[in-house]
Amino acid sequence: LKGYRRVLSKEANNFGVFLEDNGRPDEAAEAYRMARLFDTNNISALLNLYALGARIALPDGDQVRHEFDAFLRDLHHRLRIWSLSYHFGYVRNPQAFVDRGMAWALSGRPRMAINDLERAIGLGAAPSAIHLALGRLYFERRMLPASRKAYLKVLEEDPDNIGAMLGLARIAMREGDFTAARGYLDRLEKMGLPPAVLLLERVALEALLGNRSESRRLLERLTQIHPRNAKACAALAMVAQSEGDDDLVEKCLLKLGELDAEQYPSVRLVIGQIAAAEGRLDTARRHYEEVLRRRPWDRQALELILRLDIRQGLRSAAEKHALKLLTSDPMNYLGNMVLGGQHYLRGEYALAEVCFRTAVKARRTEWALNELAWTLHCLGRNREAVVLAEEALRINPRNAMAWDTLGAVLTALGRFAEADDALRKCVEMRPGDVVVLLHIAKLRAAQGRNEEALKLLESLLLRGAELPAELYEEARDLARRLRSRGRAVGSGVFRLPTA
Template sequence: MNKQARISTYRSSLRSKLPSVLSSVMLLMAVGGMTLGLAACDQKASYTLEQHMDRAKDFRMKGDLRAATIELKAALKDTPDAAAARLLLGQVYIDMEDGLAAEKELQLAKKAGVDPLSVMAPLAEALQLQGEYQKNLKELIIGTDLPVPTQSALYVVRGDAYRGLSNYDEAREAYETALKLNSNNVLGYVGLANIDIARGNLTDAKKFRDLAVRVDPSHVKVLTLDGDLAAAGGDYKTAAAAFEKLIKLRPDSIFIRTVLAWSQLNNNQPKEAKENISKVLAVAPDYPPANHVAAVVAYQGKKFAEAVDYADRVLAVAPDRMPSLLVQGAANFALGRKEQAYAAINRYLAAVPGDIGARKLMARIQMALGRSDDAFQTLNILAKSDNKDSELLNLLAQASLQKGDLAMGRSYLEQSLELNPASASTTAQLGMTQIASGNVDKGLSELEKSITMDPKSFEKRVILTLEQLRAGKSDEAIASARQLQKLEPKRAAGFTLEGIGLAEKKDLAGSKAAFEAALKAEPGNQNASFNLVRFAVVEKKPDEVKRLLEGVLKVHPKDQKAQLMLADLAREGGHQVERIALLEKAVESQPGAREPAIFLAQAYLETRDYMKALAVTQKVQSIYPNDPALLEVIGQGEMMAGQPENAIITFEKLTSAAPRDAQSHYLLGSALLAQGNLPRAREALDGALRINPKHTAARFAMVQVLANLGQVEQANELLATLVHDKPAGLSPVSLDEAQGYVALAKKDYGQAITSFGTVYKLQPNSVNLRRLSEAKMLGGKPDAAVADLTAWLVKYPNDTATRFHLANTNLGLKRFDAAAQGYETLLKTEKNNPLVLNNLAWTYHNKGQTPEAVRTIEKALALRSDQPDILDTAGSIYMGAKRLGDAVTILRKAVDLAPQALDIRRHYAEALLAAGRKREAGEVLRDLLAGNYAIDNRKEIEHMLQLANSK
């Protein structure tokens, strides 16, 4: 057996009136066991079953459903098998829109002996309330042998199911069939009215409502139509009044209270809407319609984080709920979460492409993401229509300007002014565009005109001052800035802009005084503070820099620029712990932000806390999946964590994201080199050197690759060139390291030991120590190698990579007791490491501890049953345990997974021979010998073939 083969090594503008109809808004899941309101019940009296049921029916007639349930539960407590009471309780739960509870009671009623026909329709309706539309359509069989009233009721349920799925033609056909069977089925008319409401056909909807009134004017769903019709027509005042009347009849109805809140919200009664929806959520926190209304209430109140939370609750149970998706996207955009907003609105527009407001919102999101071409295409669909408005033209102008088309941007702004000539904002935008086009004087004139149109606008005066500064008109800018100070003396902008103007005139003392005045007017102001930081840096006053930045964060605790500058100041002062604490706080305050996560990960890598680095980057990787800086730090973390396979995947993404960056190709090459994939490593490094032939790190890595490939002459030539060129970044460590690899390739182990010894002396870390120990092993100094590793672990007992290396070294030296002790120590902290388990199992096997070997390798197999090396080890251990059938099976799998691994194929042949399966063993051995590759132990294999051929 090849013992060395057994040793495995260590190698993530919303509109308040959203486009929805009240009746269809509420066709979502009901929440089981959740109702509103309290009802009194005489708990002291003792009633018979019949009396409880009579009282429950009376309460139901009055609309006090909560009291009805209390009566029926009291009855069932004494007589749990009372089928009629169960049936009535199920019907009451349907009245309460509690489908889950209704289904439970109706099933119990059926089991207790209620006529199945009387349960059929209400049971289907209970499923309907839970949103089980497809299930009802699949399972609801309406036989002609059923009583006509039952058939009619079931056709209504079928219609409701189709309507819940927005299949309105099929729904209409079902309702019409129900009415043909029973013209007095009030719910058939209600269903038809709801279809016409959903389609915007309010005239026909009113006709069906009138027919329903003739049948049963007091039915709750008939009364609900009054509110639905008013809301569908935009008359939310009438709708709210209708639902307020209805809620008095059904005070515990979460459905009616929710539609009341929606009507109040659209009737500009946010306070009342919030009160009603809070009552619903208090008892039904997961009720989707209520969470949707709460999301819109929060959005209108500018509580955007709350709006996202409520919308998320809806989408968790109703992922295709488009209005909630619209709220989620708009609220995320308001919070600055551009990628999340884009994902939500993109999905919304795929379902509702004609929503003009959502399309405009998408364009704003795309521009915020820097995707001006996409924004223009999004808006261009609307621009082709005849109903262009000034808002649309302004957005088209912004998109055009962002993508650099100044002429088109100016054209759209001029068109917008034709529609709305009194718009000061558009006039100001046109002025800025003129300036950007080179027409500075004309542009400044337009800006001055916009101020004349809106003399109290602080923002337009700020824009004028900024443009005067950009035009180099410092005196005019300073004068405008002083006008700003008079207009708003308690705002920093006027003083800050004066400071910038004075700085341009080289009046640094006056500039600094202006910035200080800005900070006095508005303590913690970012612009004033950052400008004063520049003065403090020039004057070499780090304490003053720190004071200013802390002042910003005191007022603006989430200011990313101040957080990162303060962390950088700590780094420059050598305060690494403070730096990490500041960056951790920055990440915590802005969990989706890219830069704080990258800088924190880099800080963790510098302190070799690579697992924390990977954890912090995983949280933003999904938001920025192709960001080069993020991919680079993730890959470096994976390399430090001993995960070159993962690093290769990451660096491959990096080369795709930055194909013309030499560093990205070098990083991929270094990961492939660590994995031992020399041909691909050379290919990646060639790519780096084609882009930048002077890339120092790539040249050194190429020396190592060439040396390991046995191309010693080429490696020496490249090394000599490096020494001659003395490139920037050339360090003695890099040079000695390269010389060490060349020496190893030449089998000059003495020189390799000298070179790697120098590297370790200059940089005494575990990686360099392990490299030196390998050189000593090859140079015939195993005791020295083991001694070095052992001494290191005395100082650094938690260095698992070095402990694993030492255990492997002892295993290779057949020092099985020491190897076992090393692996056993590792398993105390890495009990689920399959590589450690594999090597420990092989150690036990060599010590003759067969039961321990079997038990340990089976733990490794449970973790990695697809790893050929582990399967190979298991096969040999099973042979030693005389479990020949298991050995053959598991080695067959190893061969399938690694058909090019010659040792594994030989071990498989050995297992077949031991099991007496000579013919199969012969086939494997003949294939081995027939291959066009070098076989070190050909004579041994030929002998095995003779045994296979013998009788």
């Protein structure tokens, strides 16, 4: 019974916080009182009721203040607000949300960190440090306008804040405004940003500009000035690996070993990427898993191990890592693409559509557009699909898969001449592709050219091992129907999906 009372007390307290957040303080006070009625030891409810009494007049305000003073007199250790929230319910206290937000940030849960830090600001917590933390968290989640706004808030109060200025430089780089980024870095140099940090930022800028030789020159200079800078050494190893300079890669890896640099997660990830590029996939996975053991929600580590899962064909592991990635970053492009693919393979087209749409919202790539177009085709929504397939082809006219998608969609819409043209272009790029040939066979059947369709299907069935099982069955079923009706069969053999 005591356990039930504690649970009811916690729920009543949390309901009070909800009511207070929604501008209903009198009802909130009643909920806090109810929480204390269920459990007289509910400290969260006492703190919330006391804080509420400091803002509005409560009929039992004097009694609450008396109990609060008595509580403080008996307090022999510092309260841990987050712990109180766990045991007794939320504490509607600005610093509580700051503490909890920072804890979420450190644990790699940016979405939850942002929620609590924003709430802390709403409750009147000191804004400067929180805005700086929010700026970083928004940046990690690619929420660039919000990140910029947070950093500018910091600079309003502290124009010489190096962290905020550096944040704006990184936003400019990510947005491709390299002139602005260079300007910020020049200002940071005058403001006294440590040379090692500044050089690494300039390396990133030059790399984004495509100046690989300048990036390498800066990194070599940095490693000469600061030979024990593990991050610079790791970055130089990555540049050397991309240039095929195996000797320099080996030299950098040996140096990192001397520095015991594997203790740094970012360095471990670089070593893992080099191993993956060299085909040492198990070694790469070991490094990524070690980072995730220490930092389970590290976005970069999750993305890297997810790419490794895809490369090694580990569908179950890929789905697990994609789900974990999306837990902390629901808009993550790669996570949504992988999870969408898993839903598609299970025939869960509606769920696949949600994932692919989210991926398109994150990054409008030809891959994402084409996957979404094909999924909509499977759902019979071909008018929507054709627009997306055409957009994918505007991005890359050499995308054979998008031409195939467009051909299948146009076939479904009865636009046979255009479908024929699209599929011919696909065949030019992927001659002999069994999936494309199946789509051509479907087109021929839809056109009433059944003899041609049947010949194509018979040749495909002889190559059955190359076709996925479900497509083999589809080809065999269509061939059987064509044979059963003979040459007189018209376009009714192949019933078109609805537009």
